[in-house]
Amino acid sequence: GDPSMISNEFDLNLVPLNLIERIEILKGAQSTLYGSDAIGGVINIITKNKSVPNFSGDISTGSYGTRKINAQHSSSIGKLNYVIGFGNESAKGFSSATDLTGKNNFDNDGFRNNNWFANINYAFNQNWNLKASTQQTSYNADIDYGAFKDDKDEKFNNATKLTGFVLKYKKEKTIFQLQYQLSTQDRQYKNDSLDKTYTIFEDNQYAGKSHFADAFFSKAISKNMQWITGVDFRYGSYHQTYVSISKWGPYNDNFKDTFQYQTALYTSLLINDASNKWLLELGGRSNKHDRYGSNQTFTISPSYKLNANIRFMASASTGYKAPSLYQLSYNDALKPEQSFNTEIGMEYKTTPLFFRAVYYNRTIDNGIDYNYIDYNFFNYIQQKVNGLELELNWKANAKNNFSANYTLMNGQETNQNRVTTTDTITYNYLLKRPKNTAGIQWAYEVSPKLNFSMAARYIGKRYDVGGYAAADVSLKSYTLLNAHIQYKLNKHLLLYADGQNLGNTVFQEINGYNAMGRMLMLGLRLK
Template sequence: MAAFLLSSVSAAAQQDSTKGTSLNEVVITATRFPKKVSETGKVISVITKEDIERSNGKDLSQILNDEAGLIINGAYSNPGKDKSFYLRGAKTDYTVILLNGVPVSDPSGTGGAFDVRMFTPEQIERIEILKGAQSTLYGSDAIAGVINIITKKGADKPAQGYAGFSAGSYNTIRANAGISGSAEGASYNIGFTHYQTKGISEAEDTTAAKSFDKDGFNQNAFNADFNVRVAKGLYIKPYFRYTYFKGGYDGGSFTDADATYKAQMFTTGSQAEYNFGKGALTAFYDYDEVNRMFTDSWGTSPYAGNKKTLEFFGNYSFSRHMQLLAGIHYNKQKLNDETANPKNPTAELTSPYLSFFLKDLRGFNLELGGRYNKHSKYGDNFTYSINPSFTINDKVKLFANYATAFKAPSLSALYGPYSANPDLTPETSSTIEGGVQATLLSEVLDVRAVYFKRKIENVIIYGPSFQLINLDKQNDNGFEIEPTLYIGKKLRIKMFYAYVDGEVTTKSNDKDSTFSNLIRRPKHSFGANIGYQVTPQFFISTQVNSYAKRSDLYYDMSTYSQQAVTLSAYTMWNAYAEYAVAKSRVKFFADVKNITNAKYTEVYGYSTLGFNFTGGIRVKI
């Protein structure tokens, strides 16, 4: 049977020129400048423009949730519920979110993680997911990896209007419109998105009366991106983004509440890029401001903060085989909190970094890098990375990585009104990776297999007096395998299997104790996506994701203690179809999720979405 499948795939490849091109794909996030996947040993995945355009009906969390080793907890809960993302089993604030290469975060939160609900998929061109410790290139928080969200650029004509509208289950409506274009060395993209849904009850309703109210969600997002060539090789790229959303939330597991939240993000800045014969220079300034407010029966709780980032870096090619990247990063964060000690605290981080690259020495590649970090509170620390790889006949790449990383304590953890500790030190980590990536069977099969092992020390936890302290150690390991088949011009079969295991070691009464740290994270996950271009106008796909059982913890109000529970394994089956008319300027689409109406739980005591449907239209003028 296997031999028959392989021979059929090879025959299909000979009849068609479509090739799998993973090793030849050019990425930016792995090295901060364009580089082929075959020339770097980093583990990077790409969600392409085509993938995103064929994800109509999904939000960003659901798009990311289809990737190997990336679990977005809450992706299929009530649409307005907060989302937690676990890259290779690591908690949310161990992953850096980039917007066009610029780090974004929320200084007002305990962990500083950015809220992915702030981003709307209508304005995303491409996503690059870089796994493993990446603090050498991207600084604090990059313990598990980096997710780079790359926004849409201007169309290749002076003006092109675009719009979209969809409606579906739970009284959901999504509408967007914009205009983009380019002419005489300048380009622009300006867009607006509105999203609203009545949703479902955030908490699971187990009462006989089924009286819990629905917790809706309403969002507006605006973006404006510009790119102006001011001289030969010199480009200035100013941008502006604003997102506002509001919704309802409940009081906890199985507990209804008349509670509301609202949040807004404002980000603006500019990049300057100068390209010359053997390299490029890049500088950017970015300002992010996040304001959140929660209102419940206890009153109103505001959270606000901002961050200013300034960075300059350059890359230079000494020869066809030698390259250098050097840069310096500075950011200043502020927590707007009059109750903090001191009031409205700030923290600064300055980080020069350097990476040296050997490229294609008879197939051998090497990256060596280091970063020095000077923090205004805790002092300094150093991270480094070693990344060799070897490519055989441009078809098979063997790679290994050893890298250290760190996470600086957030302003809220250092100075906030609850449980803060100004003596916290950085959480530090080391990660080992090794694997193989190959393009086989006449470039019809792309496959990557990776093993990783990660150790994190000085993990920040709540101590016996409920004050945050550095205490725990965390060890995680796992592997991922991702085969993709391209059969002819019409059929792609993309699959993954991911395994992760982990444990935390803590000290109590001067004795070490060890327990699993995979809360809400499955040890085993599997996914398969089949996409078929039936005709030039008609495309269909189906996606199946399966997750093993998971552990969870919840607070039991009757015993005033935390209780452990096991969440059952489940499988999610989704499908998508689109039909294009008017030379693909108009596309109709339908998206169906949870076709079998599977019953499952992402967070104990909270609801999840049943069978749901979205239909809509996209137009380019």
């Protein structure tokens, strides 16, 4: 993550889409293997590392003045495989802030994104393998002053560098892996004096750096037992400078450089019976943080295969989320968030049909929240969440494929009263998370050269923070309709069109900020 960000999050806008091979989503607490921040799940982005000689590119244009171009090349030289690529994306955009003035004079907020990357893979022999990668992104955007507040000259600039390697040894039933990653982030928010807001001039700069190292050993102890054990180390630091000029005069603040680190030992045991019907995963992690001390997590995940089509599964796990450096700079007494998660479900799978149903329950203690009256971070008491997830995929025939999903989420949170902060209150909803979400998709192969797909997504009513000493506000539900069509001109060229929010639905994901309207793109892809 980015140690200078509020919650140590990494901005996914900085990940080049042409670098991604696939995305895996692991649900439930995953802190035993993945550590801090895996309190409710993990998004695992797997990047490309092809060895087959190949050149590909993509160019597209569309609504809001959007332009995209990217290219990549992969090949091999002896034992060395490599992938290199670059991408450029820009848009004139739309106003980030929602205009309630009725004057319709909020300006558009555009962005520009440039990136390049290189991945190499070198096989020393049949057992030892080394992967190394580097990625650099430059992201610039126009931003507004805040919710419902326009600003015609505030800018956001971000420069990110990611560099790392993975050294792997594999022989028969034994695996050893060592990995390291260094990331640096330089962010700037600059508001000059052309368009007056609350300040005449404002320059806020952040510099963050994080180190991550992990080593694990995996061994098949027997035919029915696999053991994994490992250690990891995480270090994050950031520096901030702030300069402003307002009607009260100039202000200059250099925040003290700050850092934090944590070490961990983890282990996992995977057991199955001779018939491969029973599968049991047991895991544990011990984590030591230089600020708040130690904490432990565990995972128990059994599953049972009733027959060739039906499998039942369950899990119980704990997770944690360490307070970020940014949060600790406001309140150094913050405790880590801690979660207890349980799931029970079943899967049904045949050649044309897949169905999955899971009931989940999660309790979070010492959750970290922000007080909009005192402008500080604090630990709230408890959050409880339970619900149901349904997933269906049906391959009707060789040309038609249908999929659908539904999520029910019930939640309540015992927290400070967000209007007064002087008493404790239980909210029977979760901020920014709807009780009901659903989706459906249809993919149709018209011919070997022509493919078409259409999808609809429903997001139910949810609540967001109202602001300073204000009650939470309700955001209305909405439905989005998307479509994609592509035609293969020849074995190397593919023409495509993409449409998002075809109904031009007006909605807000965050209170006070606009969401994208109808978006149409036309592109050409070279393979």
